[in-house]
Amino acid sequence: MVERGEGAALFTKDGRRVIDAISSWWVITHGHNHPRIVAAIREQAEKLDQVIFAGWTHEPAEELARGLVEMTPDTLEYVFYSDSGSTAVEVALKMALGYWRNRGSSRHRILVLEHSYHGDTIGGMSVGARGVYNQAYEELLFDVGTIPFPKEGAEQATLDALDSACEAGDIAAFIVEPLVLGAGGMMMYSPKVLAEMRMICARHGVIFIADEVMTGWGRTGTLLACEQARVVPDIMCLAKGMTGGSMPLAVTLASAAIFDAHYSTDRSRLFYHSSSFTANPIACAAGVANLAIWREEPVLERIATLAAREREGMERIAQRPSIANLRQSGSIIAFDIAVEDAGYLSQLGPRLLRSFREQDVLLRPLGNTIYMMPPYCLSEDDLATVFAAIENALDEVGV
Numbered sequence: 028m029v030e031r032g033e034g035a036a037l038f039t040k041d042g043r044r045v046i047d048a049i050s051s052w053w054v055i056t057h058g059h060n061h062p063r064i065v066a067a068i069r070e071q072a073e074k075l076d077q078v079i080f081a082g083w084t085h086e087p088a089e090e091l092a093r094g095l096v097e098m099t100p101d102t103l104e105y106v107f108y109s110d111s112g113s114t115a116v117e118v119a120l121k122m123a124l125g126y127w128r129n130r131g132s133s134r135h136r137i138l139v140l141e142h143s144y145h146g147d148t149i150g151g152m153s154v155g156a157r158g159v160y161n162q163a164y165e166e167l168l169f170d171v172g173t174i175p176f177p178k179e180g181a182e183q184a185t186l187d188a189l190d191s192a193c194e195a196g197d198i199a200a201f202i203v204e205p206l207v208l209g210a211g212g213m214m215m216y217s218p219k220v221l222a223e224m225r226m227i228c229a230r231h232g233v234i235f236i237a238d239e240v241m242t243g244w245g246r247t248g249t250l251l252a253c254e255q256a257r258v259v260p261d262i263m264c265l266a267k268g269m270t271g272g273s274m275p276l277a278v279t280l281a282s283a284a285i286f287d288a289h290y291s292t293d294r295s296r297l298f299y300h301s302s303s304f305t306a307n308p309i310a311c312a313a314g315v316a317n318l319a320i321w322r323e324e325p326v327l328e329r330i331a332t333l334a335a336r337e338r339e340g341m342e343r344i345a346q347r348p349s350i351a352n353l354r355q356s357g358s359i360i361a362f363d364i365a366v367e368d369a370g371y372l373s374q375l376g377p378r379l380l381r382s383f384r385e386q387d388v389l390l391r392p393l394g395n396t397i398y399m400m401p402p403y404c405l406s407e408d409d410l411a412t413v414f415a416a417i418e419n420a421l422d423e424v425g426v
């Protein structure tokens with residue numbers, strides 16, 4: 028039972044201080060209860076709690092949209108608000124399909140990368156990897172084309188598969204997690220591959236959707252993962268860290284071509300997606316405060332320092348013979364434990380989870396993969412505690 032959060036720590040009712048080494052499922056960026064974000068939420072809550080976002084607007088939504096357009100690549104000029112990463116993805120898929128339909132094209136198929144995760148709504152699950160967490164709903168999920176994950180050394184196979192899939196001519200869009208596949212097991216690939224995948228899509232006129240829900244807001248060492256590949260997507264999804272992790276809020280950013288395809292006096296061509304809490308003013312105010320922190324504080328330097336310390340701290344753990352595939356992208360560091368029953372349901376996971384909890388460290392292995400994705404304010408002492416907890420846990424399970 029958690030009562031309070033501050034910086035990288037959670038405080039429980041029974042008096043424990045727990046280090047949040049996974050940013051409470053990848054959302055907390057600058058730390059829990061950042062004073063500037065808390066102040067913005069308090070101030071906005073006293074002015075305007077909620078207003079219909081159809082035909083009406085408000086300053087926090089306008090200011091945040093302007094800020095987002097400024098901070099992201101030039102051609103992403105349009106902002107559509109929703110309230111979670113999953114809905115941001117649904118909106119992106121609907122925009123892509125609407126684009127083709129309004130142009131009189133029958134393109135409708137979506138391509139995805141193997142091992143992807145794009146959310147838990149039906150559309151999000153459809154474009155994500157199939158597995159234990161969605162097999163009960165299989166009949167509801169729509170069919171997609173799957174491109175093999177670009178394994179190191181086999182990148183060309185991925186690019187060739189994408190190229191020939193795009194040839195088919197019925198492909199509306201390709202959706203990718205840039206550089207890091209999060210829920211799929213923190214699988215990483217190079218900016219070069221990302222850039223080439225983007226080029227292939229452009230060549231075939233296939234809409235390129237970047238799902239930066241996890242990778243955005245600095246996780247990979249740059250504000251956006253796409254920046255490292257100089258990739259500008261046609262549509263981009265942001266959520267998780269957009270309010271510093273304090274409030275649920277998401278956006279789908281789109282290019283003028285996507286917007287224009289829906290801009291019409293013919294109302295049947297409009298983009299239809301509305302939800303009750305679209306652009307909630309309090310959440311937007313938290314988003315505006317997050318942008319101010321990014322503009323005025325040395326966030327990228329903080330991430331670089333944290334990433335260097337993580338790399339250093341991992342050196343000893345990496346010596347263990349059972350550790351494989353150590354990898355890092357910005358503040359995300361991950362490794363696998365060589366076990367017989369690898370995968371999400373690995374028996375190792377629950378045992379490690381228990382050990383971490385007993386040591387007051389919040390880490391949540393993905394099957395046999397242990398990873399860290401802490402808030403950028405994590406101190407050197409806390410980081411040392413997290414590494415000690417990992418070593419103890421590995422000793423306990425005997426690997």
Ligand SMILES: *Cc1c(COP(=O)(O)O)cnc(C)c1O
Binds near residue numbers: 111112116240266
């Ligand atoms: C978490 C995540 C989502 C879903 O976001 P929610 O806010 O949990 O709905 C979508 N895409 C990626 C890449 C994610 O990591």
